[in-house]
Amino acid sequence: MDFDPTRPFLRAEALAHGLTDKVLRGPGYRQLFRGVLVASSTPATPLQRVCGALLLQHELAWASHASAGRVKEAPIPTIADEHVSVAHQKMRRHHRGLRCHVGDPTGVVVERGVRVSGDVEMFIELGGQLGLVDLVVVGDWLVRRRGASPAQLVRACELSRHKDARKALAAASYVRRDVDSPMETRLRMLLVLAGLPEPRVNLTIRDEEGGVVRRYDLCYPDCRVAVEYNGKVHVEVLATWEDDLERRADIDEDEWRLVVVVSSGIYRDPLRTLRRIHRVLLARHHPGVGPRLLDDWRPHFPGHADAA
Structure with a gap:
């Protein structure tokens, strides 16, 4: 077979095809492991x-x-x-x-x-x-x-x-x-490990004629509470930001309560996120919501603000 230095190769193979140790040690090649190299021109x-x-x-x-x-x-x-x-x-x-x-x-x-x-x-x-x-x-x-x-x-x-x-x-x-993203998974797990009822995933809301009105990442339909993760795209892209504003107006008309969570609410201060959602669920009298949050989430979200 032809020797192709753009794919990982053994040093012994390169020597057998006429390359020298001096050339292999030069800038034209990158070592992946001892005895395994690849051409430096190829992206890692x-x-x-x-x-x-x-x-x-x-x-x-x-x-x-x-x-x-x-x-x-x-x-x-x-x-x-x-x-x-x-x-x-x-x-x-x-x-x-x-x-x-x-x-x-x-x-x-x-x-x-x-x-x-x-x-x-x-x-x-x-x-x-x-x-x-x-x-x-x-x-x-x-x-x-x-x-x-x-x-x-x-x-x-x-x-x-x-x-x-x-x-x-x-x-x-x-x-x-039907989970759309890793951050939605993390948010759901934060809620569940804290002892809150497990939310429905990507629930589709339809009108009287069966048409799709909207979808919620995570929600509690019994008390009309939706919890959603918003990444940077929702702020940096103008069309997305405008769509979000219109969507929230529609949600208010339907008497849904939307709780928006961003990355810092999961990685830096998950306790604040939990307290926000806990208060909303208590206020809306969702069944199965206790007066206190569990601590089971803490080992799995070690970056939280009160970790010390």
Whole structure:
């Protein structure tokens, strides 16, 4: 096969095609791992690094855990090292910056030209790398974007013998359909972990003729309270901002109460967000709302203002 330096390659392969160590150490090449390089002219991508990691492993190895998530472009936080799996302990090879696991190859698929854990298998593997909220984010994404179902994730976790299946099962029980974004998942989990009733996800409001009037990200239809996350686009894009103003006027006419949450209300001061929504639900006499919030949310939102 022709040597293509724009794809990750082994140093030994480059030497066999006539390149010298001096050239490989020069500015024209970038080292991904010890003994694995790529042309510097190519942009650095997560997929490129995963492909480089697999070159150091057995030919039947596959990308798993966080590396599988990077190949699939799942919404996961930054996790150190690349992660691959092999079918047997004797096939493991150890390298700096690379974690090699022993796993079941039954669910391996090929995606973007890479052998990778299947969606459900990846979800279970991530149970040992992600916290509860981040894992629910991945589960909601798998359902919305990849065709999985909440029941499928729960069942797979129940049947799995993987060491992290129990953690994955805890997250799978919170996975829901039709969630539009990771921030909506985080907001929903903040409410639920604080002991508030679970809101409906993306409820469609229709008029008397069946036409769609509006949709709410999260809402409590029994007391007409809607909770929505607004990102920067709602402020920076004029048309979006104007649409929001008109929409809020319509909501007021229908006697709905809209509570808008921005990123700081989740990452910096989630307690304030919880107190706002708690007060509204109490004022509207929503059933099942207790007088106090639970503290179960605190370990999962460690950046909150009163963390100390």
